[in-house]
Amino acid sequence: MKPTSHAFSNNAHRALHDKTLQQALAKAGVGFVDKRRAAIDGLPEFQALRQAGKRIKDHTLANLDHYLLRFEAQVQASGGQVHWAETPEQACVAVLDICRNANAKMVAKGKSMVGEEIAVNDALEAAGFEVVETDLGEYIIQIAHEPPSHIIAPAVHKTRGQIAELFEKLHHQPGLTRPLETVPQIVDEARQVLREKFLASDVGITGANFLIAETGSTVIVTNEGNGDLSATLPRVHIVLASIEKVVPNLEDAAVLLRLLARSATGQEITSYTTFFTGPRRADDPDGPEQFHVVLVDNGRSRMLGGDYHEMLRCIRCGACLNHCPVYSAVGGHAYGWVYPGPMGAVLTPLMVGLQEGRPLPNASTLCGRCEEVCPMSIPLPRMLREHRRQEFARRLTPPRARWALAAWAYFARRPELYRQASRIAIKLLNLLAGGNGRFRSMLFAQAWTAARDLPAPQGDTFMAQWKQRRKP
Amino acid sequence: MSDSRAAILARLSKSLAHEAAAEAPEIVQRIEAHVRGPQPQWEASPRERFLNKLEKVVGTWAEVASKENIAQAVADYLAAQNLAKSLAVAPHPLLDSVDWPAGFRAERRRAVGEDRVSLAVAFCAIAETGSLVLLAGPDSPTTLNFLPDDFLCVLPTNRIVPRMEDAWALLREERGTMPRATNIVTGPSRTADVEQTIHLGAHGPRRLHVLLLQGGA
Numbered sequence: 079m080k081p082t083s084h085a086f087s088n089n090a091h092r093a094l095h096d097k098t099l100q101q102a103l104a105k106a107g108v109g110f111v112d113k114r115r116a117a118i119d120g121l122p123e124f125q126a127l128r129q130a131g132k133r134i135k136d137h138t139l140a141n142l143d144h145y146l147l148r149f150e151a152q153v154q155a156s157g158g159q160v161h162w163a164e165t166p167e168q169a170c171v172a173v174l175d176i177c178r179n180a181n182a183k184m185v186a187k188g189k190s191m192v193g194e195e196i197a198v199n200d201a202l203e204a205a206g207f208e209v210v211e212t213d214l215g216e217y218i219i220q221i222a223h224e225p226p227s228h229i230i231a232p233a234v235h236k237t238r239g240q241i242a243e244l245f246e247k248l249h250h251q252p253g254l255t256r257p258l259e260t261v262p263q264i265v266d267e268a269r270q271v272l273r274e275k276f277l278a279s280d281v282g283i284t285g286a287n288f289l290i291a292e293t294g295s296t297v298i299v300t301n302e303g304n305g306d307l308s309a310t311l312p313r314v315h316i317v318l319a320s321i322e323k324v325v326p327n328l329e330d331a332a333v334l335l336r337l338l339a340r341s342a343t344g345q346e347i348t349s350y351t352t353f354f355t356g357p358r359r360a361d362d363p364d365g366p367e368q369f370h371v372v373l374v375d376n377g378r379s380r381m382l383g384g385d386y387h388e389m390l391r392c393i394r395c396g397a398c399l400n401h402c403p404v405y406s407a408v409g410g411h412a413y414g415w416v417y418p419g420p421m422g423a424v425l426t427p428l429m430v431g432l433q434e435g436r437p438l439p440n441a442s443t444l445c446g447r448c449e450e451v452c453p454m455s456i457p458l459p460r461m462l463r464e465h466r467r468q469e470f471a472r473r474l475t476p477p478r479a480r481w482a483l484a485a486w487a488y489f490a491r492r493p494e495l496y497r498q499a500s501r502i503a504i505k506l507l508n509l510l511a512g513g514n515g516r517f518r519s520m521l522f523a524q525a526w527t528a529a530r531d532l533p534a535p536q537g538d539t540f541m542a543q544w545k546q547r548r549k550p
Numbered sequence: 551m552s553d554s555r556a557a558i559l560a561r562l563s564k565s566l567a568h569e570a571a572a573e574a575p576e577i578v579q580r581i582e583a584h585v586r587g588p589q590p591q592w593e594a595s596p597r598e599r600f601l602n603k604l605e606k607v608v609g610t611w612a613e614v615a616s617k618e619n620i621a622q623a624v625a626d627y628l629a630a631q632n633l634a635k636s637l638a639v640a641p642h643p644l645l646d647s648v649d650w651p652a653g654f655r656a657e658r659r660r661a662v663g664e665d666r667v668s669l670a671v672a673f674c675a676i677a678e679t680g681s682l683v684l685l686a687g688p689d690s691p692t693t694l695n696f697l698p699d700d701f702l703c704v705l706p707t708n709r710i711v712p713r714m715e716d717a718w719a720l721l722r723e724e725r726g727t728m729p730r731a732t733n734i735v736t737g738p739s740r741t742a743d744v745e746q747t748i749h750l751g752a753h754g755p756r757r758l759h760v761l762l763l764q765g766g767a
């Protein structure tokens with residue numbers, strides 16, 4: 079997918095004026111927040127688990143090379159294969175090779191954010207394979223030709239009416255009409271259509287929430303069961319996983335699973351949590367004959383040990399999106415690439431370049447809610463600030479903002495001058511505002527005054543008032 | 551591809567300032583210690599907790615006094631749901647002696663697309679979350695857990711363990727290695743992808759019914 083993160087401002091503007099989108103967002107936001115709250119209140123051990131989860135990830139990252147080798151050895155020992163990919167292109171080549179060698183025609187896909195990251199669907203389609211997304215949300219956006227707008231609920235921006243319309247257009251032959259008004263009717267329709275696809279697919283692709291070094295297992299969590307059908311019915315199972323997903327053993331996975339479901343959907347555990355280990359055994363009555371894991375780097379090995387190291391703890395729960403005032407207002411598409419919200423604002427510039435992703439770290443109030451709810455205690459606001467710092471250092475900030483910041487810095491480093499200048503500014507602004515005490519419109523601040531008045535400063539500077547009060 | 555493997559590992563090892571090794575002693579030791587994280591606590595017995603959590607995720611259950619009563623319990627369920635007397639049954643030893651009444655078509659095999667009902671045996675259950683644990687193998691085809699509309703699962707009461715970590719301990723003790731698929735199943739399939747409204751039976755079973763076998767296997 080070609081990123082449009084550079085156009086965040088325009089994207090956001092459009093999103094704010096999209097009535098249907100605003101309805102969908104309003105419906106979703108509160109639900110996620112309330113359910114997470116209730117789930118966490120119901121588990122007194124949550125904070126202890128959160129600390130334990132952070133320790134597990136910190137330890138694994140500090141030994142990431144060891145654990146990846148161990149994981150690889152265990153996958154091979156159970157009869158599977160591991161493919162390493164530095165770039166999205168290499169990852170797609172690995173997937174295509176596996177599909178070609180298997181003489182595949184149709185590919186069933188479970189939800190995978192790494193799959194979105196490497197744009198594996200585009201690569202498969204360009205190479206002539208039919209790809210079907212099987213997670214209901216992913217299927218909806220696939221047939222709408224849109225990217226996901228949320229990492230957990232990819233079609234959260236779509237209303238029931240819009241989905242029914244899509245299904246109507248795509249599934250219904252003339253003369254064959256099933257009603258598509260209620261949620262059950264829509265879900266059943268998708269169940270029937272996709273069931274055929276599962277049974278006809280040659281290759282199943284899933285993501286991975288965790289990789290277990292101890293056993294060489296890959297873990298997925300789903301509610302629909304589509305990931306399991308994708309991994310069980312086709313002849314070949316390919317797992318797409320990024321390198322930071324590995325954890326030492328099954329006990330570690332148990333800790334992280336308790337955090338993941340609660341933070342994501344407010345569930346204690348999802349309907350299906352599955353550990354895949356190798357291909358079907360000689361006497362297994364079902365399951366794929368081949369098991370492949372494609373390990374994707376895509377910039378992660380460069381994050382290790384650097385300013386964004388802690389981002390590698392992320393378990394993709396989506397809590398930071400659900401609690402972000404900016405995400406809640408504009409939705410996921412405005413961010414212009416695969417990962418939206420606070421975690422996306424950190425990751426996108428790292429993966430598509432700071433030049434392209436520049437607006438995202440700036441589209442934040444740094445209110446800190448994301449860090450507060452993050453089960454992995456990732457300092458997202460600190461990393462957003464780091465992006466801004468590097469943006470300035472690399473002279474990517476637009477000239478006007480640079481001048482303004484430079485001017486401010488000049489005064490800020492000279493306190494006496496700063497005080498004098500703000501004194502004058504206050505007087506001037508008061509004068510200009512007349513008796514109103516507010517501005518309806520102001521040069522250089524149109525973005526602010528278009529929607530609300532700018533209050534004129536009252537009284538004197540803070541320092542002057544402070545001195546005044548301290549006088550006996 | 552092996553070039554990218556070397557390049558990735560080299561970058562990781564450089565930034566971590568050590569040599570990558572699958573057998574690094576501290577790593578092997580860390581893995582094999584199987585140290586548990588904080589363990590959620592509760593008052594109820596494992597059985598009570600399991601059933602309570604199962605009901606919360608809209609799973610149903612029935613008590614079965616002995617192996618001999620499994621066929622009757624299945625018949626009762628099918629009658630209550632108004633379903634045909636036809637099902638795919640796991641080739642599990644516990645179900646070998648089940649005597650299906652006349653008119654029943656119970657085939658011992660994996661599931662296929664047309665199957666409406668399946669019957670399997672759980673390896674164990676996790677009380678904390680009301681989950682069933684199923685291990686893929688000749689006696690437990692994975693397709694039975696996912697393809698049919700109604701999934702019936704026998705669970706011997708003495709196989710309910712408190713937490714996921716206890717299931718791992720049991721798995722290591724009794725099996726030694728991981729099967730191809732380890733399924734932790736908690737309630738029927740569901741989705742909230744249409745307007746955040748929960749609907750049961752997305753792709754997997756619409757209903758999950760546990761037959762709680764007294765005394766054990």
Ligand code: SF4
Nearest residue numbers: 392393395396398452
């Ligand atoms: S940054 Fe934290 S809150 Fe956001 S998705 Fe990752 S783990 Fe979840």
